Amino acid sequence: ALRCDDRDTMGKLTLGGYFSPYFGAELAYADMGSADRAGGSADARALQLNLIGRAPLNEQFSLIGKLGANYGRTRVSALPGTGIATGRESGWGPTVGVGLQWNISRSWSAVLEWERARYHFAGGRENVDATSIGLRYHF
Secondary structure: OEEHHHEOOOEEEEEEEEOOOOEEEEEEEEEEEEEEEOOEEEEEEEEEEEEEEEEEOOOOEEEEEEEEEEEEEEEEEOOOOOOOOOEEEEEEEEEEEEEEEEEOOOOEEEEEEEEEEEEEEOOEEEEEEEEEEEEEEOO
16 A cells, blocks of 8 residues: 655645535645655545545544545556556545544644545555645534
8 A cells, every 4th residue: 555654745735524513525736755665656636425424533533534435546657577567547446534523713724634545546546644634614
């Protein structure tokens, strides 16, 4: 599996909302950056659609979880003779995640989150894990 700490930078933009106090949905664009691999690189990007759940622990903290799907596009390059399949792939894969949300104010929260998404790479499918810290603005 590729891990986020093998990569240079990553970014994610999410838009979503809750349709009850405990359940919601989100649409996200994830750019997993580029990982050096066998004299080349592996790049992964995806659109994600997730159902999200929230379990309040108290007024400031909540556990969050997500389950959904992503449509990912990948590109792998490597030096000849390394035995690594190269090329571009795309396809659907599952996404799961867990995290902790800290409500800083009525409008802002900070989120620490771990996520696993399955991507189609040349030569097979691989999970890509990411741990992130983010800010959310609530309308």
